[in-house]
Amino acid sequence: MKETRIEKSNFILLIIITIVTFTIYFINPIFILNENQILYLFSAASQVIAAIFGLIITGYIFLRNELDRKYERDESYQEIITILKEEYFRLISIISSFTVTSIILCFLNIVLESSAHKSILDITINITGIIVIGSLLFIVSFILKILSPNSFEFASEELRRKYTTNENGERGSLEDFLKNYNEIEYILQKYGSSLLYENLTDYESIKMKRIPNRKLVTILTKENKFDNKLESDLLKLISLRNGIVHGLNPTISNEDELFSENVKIKVRESLNVNNN
Known part of the structure; x- marks a missing residue:
């Protein structure tokens, strides 16, 4: 599906950002954060990511209910809705993984700031930034996907290609x-x-x-x-x-x-x- 290609692009973009970030870090860091900046930045980041995730889950529940109502009105949408539910659940799973990892890393950065392991802190700060960006990328992808006016048509096309006897005949x-x-x-x-x-x-x-x-x-x-x-x-x-x-x-x-x-x-x- 078109949406799957978008998700692959997100992973590729995340890999590029990771390579660029660590390259800059080892050559010449652009930003050097002090204690107050680290505590404020990652405390706020964890709260913002958690709040956005909560809103996404709430919207996802309402979306599933709406899909169920559409199926009740027209049973011919059954498999199409199943395809959409599987796609949405897969993306929600990815967002959940990135969100939980982001929050854990934010807490870790706050704890490590007062420790003597500054080199480890520098690495975790870079990793956290990458994971947070990844979370936002997949959240935006999910929002665009559920707002797409052609989501049912794309799922229907996937269903047709799956069961057609000869696509190019x-x-x-x-x-x-x-x-x-x-x-x-x-x-x-x-x-x-x-x-x-x-x-x-x-x-x-x-x-x-x-x-x-x-x-x-x-x-x-x-x-x-x-x-x-x-x-x-x-x-x-x-x-x-x-x-x-x-x-x-x-x-x-x-x-x-x-x-x-x-x-x-x-x-x-x-x-x-x-x-x-």
Whole structure:
């Protein structure tokens, strides 16, 4: 994903800053801090980093709740939201590691200032500065990521690339692909829901009690209507369709179109659905 490249850039930038910082330190230090400056700077730095981290965690909790509500409104976002949650959690983990390390180093600098180990203090001061900068870089990256207006589209595109049969193959008909999928969805809803709501006989009534497609596939498999291979193909098709309709690039390969057609035929055969 684009965001992953940004995170790699942050690590590269941090390595460059580290090399430059220690090079300057060993050749000709630019800043030499006295006792009061060290105590004030690192005391304030630890408090600021901790406060920012607390705000980030609070925002992250609200963000997860909002993602859950979006899934409740539209189950086709399930895997897309899962991708986003994993990305956000990974970045929060990195921020947490940098934040805790920054605070520990700030306390260490305050303690070492009154000790006789001045050479160690000089090194820890440089390391602390680098870690604090790293924390701020990843915090900014996280904020930009959650504010991105295209975050769902980027996640959808990743989902599409993961499940497409041939990314660079001959382009197929999106219209035919969606027709096949919609027919499969109709069959799943009709036959799957009727297993749970036996008193409902017409499809319009069953639609009022709509069940997520993935759950219906699992139910029909447990009822021995589908074998494991068909279950896997259906779940793949559902994921591919969701990635396509919510993504930036609503195109499919000819292999994807044929795949949807084959799955539709297998579903019809498994449930003894006659062609109209």
